[in-house]
Amino acid sequence: MCAGVCKIAQFVLPLQGLLNSMRKLLLFALVFTSTLTFAQVDTTKKDTTNIPIINLSVDDQDSQDQNQDISGLLQSSRDVFASNAGFNFSAARFRMRGYGSNQFQVMIQGVDVVDPEMGFGIWSYWGGLNDMTRYPETKTGIASSQWGFGSVAGSTNISFRASDKRKGSRISYGRTNRNYNNRLMASYNTGWLENGWAFSFSGSGRWSNEGYVDGTYYSGAAYFMAAEKKINEKHSVNFVFWGSPTVQGRAGIAVQEALDLTGNNYYNPWWGYQTSADGQSQVKRNSRIRNNHKPYFMVTDYLEIKKGTKLYTTAYFSYGKTSNSNLNWYNAPDPRPDYYRYLPSYYEGEDQVQFNQLTDAWMNDPSTSQIDWDGLYFSNSKNLYTAKNVDGIEGNDVTGNRSRYILEEYHTDPLQTGVDVNLYHELNDRMILAGGLNVEKYMSNNYRQMNDLLGGDFWIDVDQFAENESSDPSVAYNDINAPNRLIKVGDKFGYEYEIHRNKIKSFGQLDYKGRKIDAYGGLTLGHVQFYRVGKYQNGRFPDNSLGKSDPNNFLTFGVKGGATYKITGRHFIDANVQYEQKDPIIRNAFISPRTRDYVVDGLKNVEVISGDISYITRYPRLSGRITAFYTEINDQNWLRSFYHEEFRTFVNYSMTDVDNLYFGYETGWDVKATSTLSVQLAASQGMYLYNSRPNVTITRDNSNEVIAEDRTVYFQNYRVGGMPQSVGTIGLKYYSPKYWFVGVNANYFGDIYLDPNPDRRTEEAISGFVESDPQWREIIEQTKLEDGFTMNLFAGYSHMIEYGKYLRFNISVTNLLNNTDFRTGGFEQLRFDPQDIQRFPNRYGYMYGTQFFAMLTYQF
Numbered sequence: 001m002c003a004g005v006c007k008i009a010q011f012v013l014p015l016q017g018l019l020n021s022m023r024k025l026l027l028f029a030l031v032f033t034s035t036l037t038f039a040q041v042d043t044t045k046k047d048t049t050n051i052p053i054i055n056l057s058v059d060d061q062d063s064q065d066q067n068q069d070i071s072g073l074l075q076s077s078r079d080v081f082a083s084n085a086g087f088n089f090s091a092a093r094f095r096m097r098g099y100g101s102n103q104f105q106v107m108i109q110g111v112d113v114v115d116p117e118m119g120f121g122i123w124s125y126w127g128g129l130n131d132m133t134r135y136p137e138t139k140t141g142i143a144s145s146q147w148g149f150g151s152v153a154g155s156t157n158i159s160f161r162a163s164d165k166r167k168g169s170r171i172s173y174g175r176t177n178r179n180y181n182n183r184l185m186a187s188y189n190t191g192w193l194e195n196g197w198a199f200s201f202s203g204s205g206r207w208s209n210e211g212y213v214d215g216t217y218y219s220g221a222a223y224f225m226a227a228e229k230k231i232n233e234k235h236s237v238n239f240v241f242w243g244s245p246t247v248q249g250r251a252g253i254a255v256q257e258a259l260d261l262t263g264n265n266y267y268n269p270w271w272g273y274q275t276s277a278d279g280q281s282q283v284k285r286n287s288r289i290r291n292n293h294k295p296y297f298m299v300t301d302y303l304e305i306k307k308g309t310k311l312y313t314t315a316y317f318s319y320g321k322t323s324n325s326n327l328n329w330y331n332a333p334d335p336r337p338d339y340y341r342y343l344p345s346y347y348e349g350e351d352q353v354q355f356n357q358l359t360d361a362w363m364n365d366p367s368t369s370q371i372d373w374d375g376l377y378f379s380n381s382k383n384l385y386t387a388k389n390v391d392g393i394e395g396n397d398v399t400g401n402r403s404r405y406i407l408e409e410y411h412t413d414p415l416q417t418g419v420d421v422n423l424y425h426e427l428n429d430r431m432i433l434a435g436g437l438n439v440e441k442y443m444s445n446n447y448r449q450m451n452d453l454l455g456g457d458f459w460i461d462v463d464q465f466a467e468n469e470s471s472d473p474s475v476a477y478n479d480i481n482a483p484n485r486l487i488k489v490g491d492k493f494g495y496e497y498e499i500h501r502n503k504i505k506s507f508g509q510l511d512y513k514g515r516k517i518d519a520y521g522g523l524t525l526g527h528v529q530f531y532r533v534g535k536y537q538n539g540r541f542p543d544n545s546l547g548k549s550d551p552n553n554f555l556t557f558g559v560k561g562g563a564t565y566k567i568t569g570r571h572f573i574d575a576n577v578q579y580e581q582k583d584p585i586i587r588n589a590f591i592s593p594r595t596r597d598y599v600v601d602g603l604k605n606v607e608v609i610s611g612d613i614s615y616i617t618r619y620p621r622l623s624g625r626i627t628a629f630y631t632e633i634n635d636q637n638w639l640r641s642f643y644h645e646e647f648r649t650f651v652n653y654s655m656t657d658v659d660n661l662y663f664g665y666e667t668g669w670d671v672k673a674t675s676t677l678s679v680q681l682a683a684s685q686g687m688y689l690y691n692s693r694p695n696v697t698i699t700r701d702n703s704n705e706v707i708a709e710d711r712t713v714y715f716q717n718y719r720v721g722g723m724p725q726s727v728g729t730i731g732l733k734y735y736s737p738k739y740w741f742v743g744v745n746a747n748y749f750g751d752i753y754l755d756p757n758p759d760r761r762t763e764e765a766i767s768g769f770v771e772s773d774p775q776w777r778e779i780i781e782q783t784k785l786e787d788g789f790t791m792n793l794f795a796g797y798s799h800m801i802e803y804g805k806y807l808r809f810n811i812s813v814t815n816l817l818n819n820t821d822f823r824t825g826g827f828e829q830l831r832f833d834p835q836d837i838q839r840f841p842n843r844y845g846y847m848y849g850t851q852f853f854a855m856l857t858y859q860f
Contacts (some may be wrong), residue, residue, distance in 0.1 A: 081668030100690035128222030142576035143184025167191030179217035243295035249286035272371030294320030308426030380456035403456025448494035549597035626668030659692035721755030788822035
């Protein structure tokens with residue numbers, strides 16, 4: 001098996017010795033740099049003129065999905081590569097250096113606001129507050145930061161201090177054809193008033209009846225209020241409260257067959273028409289609704305103890321909800337229009353009449369490819385049923401229409417509180433000491449809630465798969481303390497549990513600024529504990545579903561160091577290294593937390609080893625850098641649940657010891673051809689690989705049975721999928737003396753792979769074939785997508801009405817040539833049939849066609 005699978009990536013095998021040598025060199029450099037840094041106290045804050053300033057992108061990326069790529073959210077006004085990653089590369093799902101969003105630290109007021117369970121920052125929690133988040137302090141890659149230890153992808157700290165906001169008012173209106181169509185935003189900042197107060201306010205609304213994709217819609221608001229009181233010249237207290245409630249009808253991606261039949265590369269299987277209550281019209285209805293609202297409240301005490309010594313203390317509290325809806329059904333056909341049995345290919349070669357009929361219907365009858373909401377209501381209205389012994393009470397029988405189909409919501413409602421202390425101290429003219437301590441308690445309440453019975457009278461809280469697998473009726477009860485419970489709209493059902501996470505984390509950093517060398521070194525140490533509290537006693541797992549689980553404890557630590565050597569005033573060499581042990585992501589730690597307390601065996605910290613080296617040059621007409629980077633992220637967990645074709649049941653698929661390797665280069669250059677015209681070039685080429693052979697355990701979802709264990713996934717040398725690993729752009733920018741500008745970029749994307757299904761890269765998957773069989777290669781080969789090309793345009797104009805009053809117009813256009821055939825990603829379905837690999841084919845996502853964002857702003 002290994003020999004066969006490894007052939008797929010044999011072009012990287014000669015690199016293994018080199019990579020091992022690079023790792024040893026990196027570890028040596030880490031120890032050497034850290035030792036040198038602290039032994040000589042030879043570290044300090046870098047010259048801020050060398051640090052790129054990162055701003056939220058003008059196209060208002062806050063409207064995108066929660067799990068956003070870093071490059072799609074941030075762009076730099078100084079670093080050429082970072083600015084292009086933010087605007088020109090993000091539409092193709094590019095990730096800087098291949099990292100996921102969980103490798104980027106997001107802070108507000110110095111507080112880490114990365115989601116404790118998911119491990120990444122959810123930017124939609126403060127979406128629509130662009131006026132308040134416009135100028136964060138952002139570091140790309142491994143770097144010095146006074147606010148936190150940072151991460152290998154970088155860090156950002158957003159200040160919500162009222163006195164930091166530029167005095168004045170700002171009103172803007174944006175028009176776009178993306179997730180939403182309209183955005184209205186207003187803000188007002190007082191600056192310091194005579195009474196020692198400063199206030200800042202902002203609000204916005206974003207909305208559309210339908211977004212770029214059929215059946216989607218968007219309804220969002222945002223609010224922000226900050227007040228700062230000056231106690232004296234060295235002491236002030238800032239209060240801030242904000243939130244961003246958002247409701248969004250979402251879009252899914254489909255198999256190529258469905259895209260071809262509908263003639264729409266953006267076919268969305270998650271919606272359909274429903275007849276209105278008066279029967280006079282049909283309205284579009286989406287089954288996948290995301291509903292977010294997580295308000296935050298922070299109080300920050302700013303104290304200057306003495307000149308050069310500052311202490312910032314923040315107490316914070318947040319709460320709210322995150323829900324996602326979905327269809328569910330009981331003893332009824334699958335309602336999803338793109339279910340594989342409803343596609344013509346299911347009958348191809350077996351039933352030609354059915355194949356022809358379905359092909360004709362998909363191509364000529366739009367309702368075939370949509371959810372039949374009226375049909376779901378009709379089915380529920382014709383299902384008269386008598387529920388016996390409701391709530392376990394003998395003789396308590398209820399007769400009504402039992403819903404076959406429902407719309408349910410999956411909730412994760414968080415509650416978070418903590419204290420963050422940050423110290424900044426100038427030891428002398430050359431050395432700065434920074435450090436911090438964070439103590440936090442987090443809890444999320446996870447449950448299923450009835451959204452809509454779709455015309456039925458009730459739903460019964462049982463697991464239909466358990467009903468089919470056991471003769472004991474109590475096994476099917478989701479809560480044996482509430483047998484035969486009838487569910488109405490608004491009721492919780494199915495499962496309910498809490499995830500608790502307690503964290504204490506500290507960091508320290510020393511910076512040095514010298515004539516020829518700037519350097520820094522940092523340490524972090526922390527402790528994380530998490531556990532589950534079950535609210536239901538599940539019939540399949542009565543002994544380990546209810547109550548508090550044993551706590552899981554992890555000691556985390558890290559060390560980093562870096563130095564900038566100033567060859568001359570225009571040429572620099574910059575190098576950074578980092579080693580860190582991070583606690584595991586909670587969402588990958590529990591196997592089926594909906595039903596039981598079962599933690600992945602051998603759960604351990606995630607190991608991060610990283611380093612980069614850059615050459616930087618700055619001339620009046622030429623500036624840029626080239627950076628080589630190398631990163632290992634080891635000992636990760638991967639957990640999914642799906643229907644397994646081999647075992648004919650829903651399973652929990654747990655993969656441990658997942659290692660990733662990222663190495664390559666990135667470069668960006670700005671050439672000023674004239675005083676008004678500049679040429680920018682940026683490129684990156686990486687190799688982002690799976691770097692281990694993970695171990696797999698497969699358990700049945702509805703029992704304690706371990707179906708398979710110690711399976712080996714031959715993942716080593718497969719590419720990490722879902723992004724281009726090679727990108728390039730060339731752009732022209734013209735800045736007129738008359739206060740207008742225009743720019744255009746041509747962009748290239750290559751080396752795009754689908755992330756591999758691990759179960760297809762096992763000995764068991766190809767055990768029925770020999771290497772010469774076509775199925776053998778079809779199963780294990782990784783799908784590589786075609787390279788892509790796009791063009792983007794941006795322009796703007798600023799007009800001063802009178803001193804202090806400005807009217808500005810900006811527009812950005814992506815995919816100017818409307819290239820709608822460029823596949824930017826997708827995934828291999830986890831469910832697969834080794835005898836017919838196309839039975840569950842890949843799902844693909846395409847780059848959206850021409851999109852624009854135009855904004856008119858009045859500032860006064």
